[in-house]
Amino acid sequence: MDWFFQQLINGLALGAIYALIALGYTMVYGVLRFINFAHSDVLMLGAFAAYFLAPPMAAVFAPQSISSALAITILAAAICAVIGMTIEILAYRPLRNRPKLTVLITAIGVSLFIEFTGQHKNVFTSARRRFPDLLPTRDFQFAGLVVSSIDLVVLGTTVFLLAVMWFIVQHTKTGTAMRAVSYNMQAAALMGINVNRIVSFTFGLGSALAAVAGILYSMRSPSIDPLMGIQPGLHAFIAAVLGGIGNLPGAALGGIVLGLAETFAGGIPGLSNYRDGIAFALLIAILIFRPAGILGKATIEKV
Amino acid sequence: MKKLFWLSLILVPLWTACSKSESDSIRVGEYASLTGSEATFGQSSHEGTMLAIEEINAAGGVLGRKLELITDDTQSKSGEPATVVNKLILRDRVVAVLGEVASSRSLEAAKICQDNKIPMISPSSTNPKVTESGDFIFRVCFIDPFQGTVMADFVSQTLKLKKVAVFTDVKSDYAKGLAKFFKERFVANGGQIAGELDYNGGDKDFKAQLTAIKSQSPDGVFVPGYYTDVALICIQAKQLGLNVPIFGGDGWESEKLVEIGRDAVEGQYFSTHYSPEVGSDKSRAFVENYKKRYNGKTPDALAACGYDSALVLGDAIKRAGSTEGQKIRDALAATKDFEAVTGKITINEKRDATKAAVILQVRDGKFKYLTTVNP
Numbered sequence: 001m002d003w004f005f006q007q008l009i010n011g012l013a014l015g016a017i018y019a020l021i022a023l024g025y026t027m028v029y030g031v032l033r034f035i036n037f038a039h040s041d042v043l044m045l046g047a048f049a050a051y052f053l054a055p056p057m058a059a060v061f062a063p064q065s066i067s068s069a070l071a072i073t074i075l076a077a078a079i080c081a082v083i084g085m086t087i088e089i090l091a092y093r094p095l096r097n098r099p100k101l102t103v104l105i106t107a108i109g110v111s112l113f114i115e116f117t118g119q120h121k122n123v124f125t126s127a128r129r130r131f132p133d134l135l136p137t138r139d140f141q142f143a144g145l146v147v148s149s150i151d152l153v154v155l156g157t158t159v160f161l162l163a164v165m166w167f168i169v170q171h172t173k174t175g176t177a178m179r180a181v182s183y184n185m186q187a188a189a190l191m192g193i194n195v196n197r198i199v200s201f202t203f204g205l206g207s208a209l210a211a212v213a214g215i216l217y218s219m220r221s222p223s224i225d226p227l228m229g230i231q232p233g234l235h236a237f238i239a240a241v242l243g244g245i246g247n248l249p250g251a252a253l254g255g256i257v258l259g260l261a262e263t264f265a266g267g268i269p270g271l272s273n274y275r276d277g278i279a280f281a282l283l284i285a286i287l288i289f290r291p292a293g294i295l296g297k298a299t300i301e302k303v
Numbered sequence: 304m305k306k307l308f309w310l311s312l313i314l315v316p317l318w319t320a321c322s323k324s325e326s327d328s329i330r331v332g333e334y335a336s337l338t339g340s341e342a343t344f345g346q347s348s349h350e351g352t353m354l355a356i357e358e359i360n361a362a363g364g365v366l367g368r369k370l371e372l373i374t375d376d377t378q379s380k381s382g383e384p385a386t387v388v389n390k391l392i393l394r395d396r397v398v399a400v401l402g403e404v405a406s407s408r409s410l411e412a413a414k415i416c417q418d419n420k421i422p423m424i425s426p427s428s429t430n431p432k433v434t435e436s437g438d439f440i441f442r443v444c445f446i447d448p449f450q451g452t453v454m455a456d457f458v459s460q461t462l463k464l465k466k467v468a469v470f471t472d473v474k475s476d477y478a479k480g481l482a483k484f485f486k487e488r489f490v491a492n493g494g495q496i497a498g499e500l501d502y503n504g505g506d507k508d509f510k511a512q513l514t515a516i517k518s519q520s521p522d523g524v525f526v527p528g529y530y531t532d533v534a535l536i537c538i539q540a541k542q543l544g545l546n547v548p549i550f551g552g553d554g555w556e557s558e559k560l561v562e563i564g565r566d567a568v569e570g571q572y573f574s575t576h577y578s579p580e581v582g583s584d585k586s587r588a589f590v591e592n593y594k595k596r597y598n599g600k601t602p603d604a605l606a607a608c609g610y611d612s613a614l615v616l617g618d619a620i621k622r623a624g625s626t627e628g629q630k631i632r633d634a635l636a637a638t639k640d641f642e643a644v645t646g647k648i649t650i651n652e653k654r655d656a657t658k659a660a661v662i663l664q665v666r667d668g669k670f671k672y673l674t675t676v677n678p
Contacts, residue, residue: 003518006543010510119338126338126378128531130563139542148542221507221535223563225340231505266502266511273473273501275511 002144007267008260013151015259016158017217021236022243022251023158023165024209030246031182031202034100037107038087039210040233041114042080044226046211047131047218048124049076054132069134073215077208084207085200093196118226131222134215154216161209162252168205169248178202182246235262238283244293253294258282328371329364329626331356331616332391334402334412339379340505340531343557344404344605348426349374351609352401354589354596359617366620372613373397377408384412392419398626399423401612404605405529406430406477413440420628422619422635426612427576427605429553430480434654439628441635441654443611443643444576445678447477450552451484453660453676454525454574459492461674462548462572464522468497470512470536472528474504481527481552489525497521504532509539516545523548530557534564541567548572556603561668568665572673576604577645578661580672589644603670604645611643 021043028036053072061068091110095103119126138149169175180188181198189195217232218224235258243254258279265271265278286293333352336345356372364370373395375387384403391397392415400416400423403409409428416423417437425433425442429450434440458464469486472478486496497519500512513536516524524540526533526549533555540549548571555573579590579601589610593602602610615638620626623634638650646658659677663670 003514006514006517007511010508010514014508014510121338125342126340127342128340128559128563130565137542139544141544146542146544217507222538223507223531223535227339228507231507263511267515269498269500269515272512272515273503275506276503 003267006145007263009145009147009151011260011263012256013148013154013220013259014263015239015256016151016155017213017220017232017255018236018239018259019252019255020154020158020161020213020216021210021232022240022255023162023248024206024213025237025240026243026245026248026251027165027206027209028202029240030248031178032092032199033182033246034092034103035107035237035245036203036206037104037233038110038114039206040229040236041111041118042084042087042207042210042229043214043217043233044118044224044229045083045114046076046080046207046214047224047228048118048226049079049211050134050215050218051129051131051224054134064133064136066135072134073212076215077211080211080214081204081208084203084210087207088200088203093199096199115226115230124226126226128223128225131218131224133222134219148220150216150219154220157212157216158252158255161212162248165205165209165248174198174201235279238279241283242286242293244295247293247295250293250295257294328369329366329620330371330373330395330397331613332388332395332397332400332402333372333374334377334384334387334391334400334408335374336379336403336405336408337374337376339377341379341405341529343530343559344427345377345379347557347603347605348402348404348609350597350600351593351602351606351611352426352613354593354606355610355613355617357596358592359613365617366624366626370613370617377403379405379408381407381411384408385415388412388415392416392421397421398620398628399616399631401426401609401616403428405475406433406480407475409433410436410476413437416440420632422616422628422632424612424616424635426608427553428477430476431653431655432476432480438636438654439632441615441650443615443648443656444608444645445658445660446655447480447552448484449678450574450660451481451486452488453662454550454552454572455485455488455492455494456676457572457574457662457674458523458525458550459489459494462523464494464548466495466497466520466522468516468519468521468524469499470509470516470524470526470528471499471501472504472532473501475528475554477552477554478504478527478529482525485525485527502528502532502536504529506532507535509536510543513540513543513545517543521547523550525549526551527554529554530560531563534560534562534568537564537567537571553604556605556663556670558603561665565668569668570665572662572664574660574662574676576658576660577607578604578663578670578672581661581675582644583642583646585642586644607644611645611648614643615641615648 239254239258243250377383406428409425413436471482550572553575619634623630641648
């Protein structure tokens with residue numbers, strides 16, 4: 001039975017990471033109705049930003065202290081927000097009135113551009129690096145179960161950021177504007193909403209989320225490289241669709257479901273190499289039986 | 304007239320490309336994972352190969368001509384070896400091909416070399432299938448049936464473990480082969496396989512599988528994978544409180560294993576081709592020259608194997624007295640007691656080298672030599 005609860009913990013921790021990444025996907029989709037495939041690469045950039053920020057921050061604050069970890073995360077999120085907004089202005093804005101497919105293909109192009117620029121020998125190179133320990137880690141043991149302090153941090157951050165996003169979207173003026181833009185861009189513009197600013201803000205917020213997710217992901221598996229975003233990005237995308245894309249709580253729920261499914265599959269001898277297969281089978285099943293996702297359209301108003 | 308102009312634009316470079324291959328250096332192709340997930344493998348191997356080519360040229364070259372090494376990157380990706388080896392053979396007109404470390408990628412290129420009748424020497428691919436691709440494919444390292452038994456014997460006789468779990472990278476031919484041979488020998492030694500779990504190379508989360516392994520309470524875990532995954536596996540095993548020895552094969556050997564794994568890989572064991580701590584005069588000279596050439600860097604086994612692959616090729620071309628593929632092949636097949644860095648190399652009828660293996664342990668962030676096992 002220990003085995004079952006341990007897998008439950010593992011699955012929740014993995015799911016929380018997926019949920020956090022999926023939040024960013026879903027935010028952008030909710031407003032612009034398109035999948036920002038470069039999201040997973042902004043996640044990678046966030047991890048690298050933290051990698052390079054860690055030594056100078058360790059000099060300012062005490063190394064491995066909460067204040068230094070917070071400072072690193074906030075700075076990396078800010079850097080990624082700027083990068084995200086730049087991507088939007090350069091690559092997506094000129095195409096805003098074109099067919100959605102054009103923007104989608106462009107997003108894939110942006111993603112590949114970042115990945116291969118990152119691998120260049122004058123940028124990050126493609127070698128794996130050890131991600132620094134931003135926080136002291138401890139493994140809590142009780143009744144034969146092990147919970148890593150990192151997993152608790154991940155879970156806490158995901159819940160906290162979900163609440164923050166929810167608040168921004170539902171209870172602020174900008175959030176109302178975001179919802180208006182999502183509902184009808186032209187009408188929103190006629191009502192005096194600066195659409196460009198709202199879209200930029202959405203991208204900034206989404207990219208900041210990606211940076212936080214990238215840092216937490218790298219704290220769990222401390223090895224980073226320019227292609228590290230692809231795999232979690234793909235799984236988070238599935239999570240977002242699973243929960244109902246465009247829906248914030250749906251993204252979180254989708255992430256948790258996917259994390260649990262993968263973990264339980266991975267723990268069964270003979271089935272462990274089908275982890276990714278199971279993730280994609282889930283995606284196909286949801287697309288066939290409930291195309292709108294678990295928390296479908298009717299439940300909550302879209303972002 | 305206009306058409307003629309365009310035609311000449313295409314034909315002139317082609318012409319010069321053809322005439323270039325008539326130049327007096329002997330072209331040798333190399334494909335290596337210089338970037339990507341197994342980048343340190345490719346880089347070490349390439350540095351060793353490069354050093355050997357430079358030394359051969361400094362000593363006057365082969366058949367009175369210099370060797371010219373043309374290296375292409377496989378980016379640690381499947382699909383790339385086929386592309387770059389085709390390019391090496393068809394465009395660069397190389398006389399022989401050296402590469403790769405990872406068996407899956409060597410297998411891919413082997414078929415192409417075989418079809419074009421260009422001899423290929425893999426420096427350190429240990430899966431037996433590589434040289435089974437055809438009679439033009441050779442290697443200068445031992446094969447996994449041997450490496451698997453070495454580790455199995457070490458585990459059951461020296462570490463005296465009874466019950467071992469096996470955790471395999473299902474994406475890699477190397478890992479799957481090594482796992483199979485390890486299991487066969489370990490069971491034959493009276494050991495028990497606690498459980499077999501799989502992962503996909505490049506995964507970052509192994510806790511699901513490691514929890515399952517822990518619930519079977521094994522005495523040790525055999526992980527025949529590559530260093531990037533192994534480092535994370537060791538870290539997460541430690542987090543889950545799975546405090547048993549973890550051991551693997553030559554895929555572990557990289558300074559990145561220690562850089563990423565830190566204290567989690569401390570005390571773990573792996574088998575490999577060579578250790579700079581022991582060896583002949585030849586290997587001591589190699590360590591010295593390598594350090595001189597690469598700013599004091601200590602060569603690892605993959606660098607030594609890369610070096611040997613180029614030396615064996617140079618020797619074969621010399622004995623063949625020709626750069627024709629068939630003649631080089633015949634000379635390679637006749638290689639006997641060739642004094643190389645990783646030991647005396649004799650190419651057997653399966654075109655594999657019969658050589659000893661060493662077992663190393665990670666101690667204080669360094670790879671410490673424990674023992675040598677002869678075939």
